[in-house]
Amino acid sequence: MAQYAILLYSPAPADPMEITEAELAAIDVFSKEIEKRGTRILNSQALQASTTATAVRGGAITDGPFIEAKEVLAGFFLLEANDLDEALEIAKLVPTAPGGGVEVRPIFEPPAE
Numbered sequence: 458m459a460q461y462a463i464l465l466y467s468p469a470p471a472d473p474m475e476i477t478e479a480e481l482a483a484i485d486v487f488s489k490e491i492e493k494r495g496t497r498i499l500n501s502q503a504l505q506a507s508t509t510a511t512a513v514r515g516g517a518i519t520d521g522p523f524i525e526a527k528e529v530l531a532g533f534f535l536l537e538a539n540d541l542d543e544a545l546e547i548a549k550l551v552p553t554a555p556g557g558g559v560e561v562r563p564i565f566e567p568p569a570e
Contacts, residue, residue: 461537
């Protein structure tokens, strides 16, 4: 099975400590749907608020993410799916914060030698 990174974007600062009861309930519904489909989430992580980010670019260290944006990366999970179509169907089910979104990226597999 192919693996996909599901990247979760939320309005800045995307602080997981400010998640609402409704958002927690939506995550629970999503988790049950994933389980019902027999799909495997290999790993999931929420990130601390974007205000805790530190960027390193060209040897310079600065507070905050690389760019100022209305949306920031808030978390991710690694998913095993049959193909991109299945990964996208699951991505449509991911509960997101209002104004947020989801990005699906296939995990790179180096070509066989």
